[in-house]
Amino acid sequence: MKKNIVKNKSFEFSLKIIELYKILQSQKEYVISKQLLRSGTSIGANIAESEAGISRADFTYKLTISSKEARETIYWLQLLEQSNLVTLETDLSDYIKDCNELIRLLTAIVKTINSESN
Numbered sequence: 001m002k003k004n005i006v007k008n009k010s011f012e013f014s015l016k017i018i019e020l021y022k023i024l025q026s027q028k029e030y031v032i033s034k035q036l037l038r039s040g041t042s043i044g045a046n047i048a049e050s051e052a053g054i055s056r057a058d059f060t061y062k063l064t065i066s067s068k069e070a071r072e073t074i075y076w077l078q079l080l081e082q083s084n085l086v087t088l089e090t091d092l093s094d095y096i097k098d099c100n101e102l103i104r105l106l107t108a109i110v111k112t113i114n115s116e117s118n
Helices: 005-026 031-050 056-083 092-117
Strands: none
Touching (some): 005 031, 031 056, 031 092, 056 092
């Protein structure tokens, strides 16, 4: 069975986001933490959903949505990082780096699919 790198990485990222969400909640940061939880876990959910795509276009669409969710996640992470709403022992730049890696993987997959279709 073939390893699905992007699916595995997005799942691991979701677990990290859940842990960060718990930390943010403990510091009484409720609004951005919930947005971050939704977008950060949605990346992997859309990748998982893409596997059941009814067509190549549906598959590509779900991966594109995952990429958009990853970009939104970076936005929330940067907002947290620069707003100083909470004090974190965790360096958010690692989360941003992981999210950018997911974006690069998703972009490469979508570009490959699109080039094979043409």
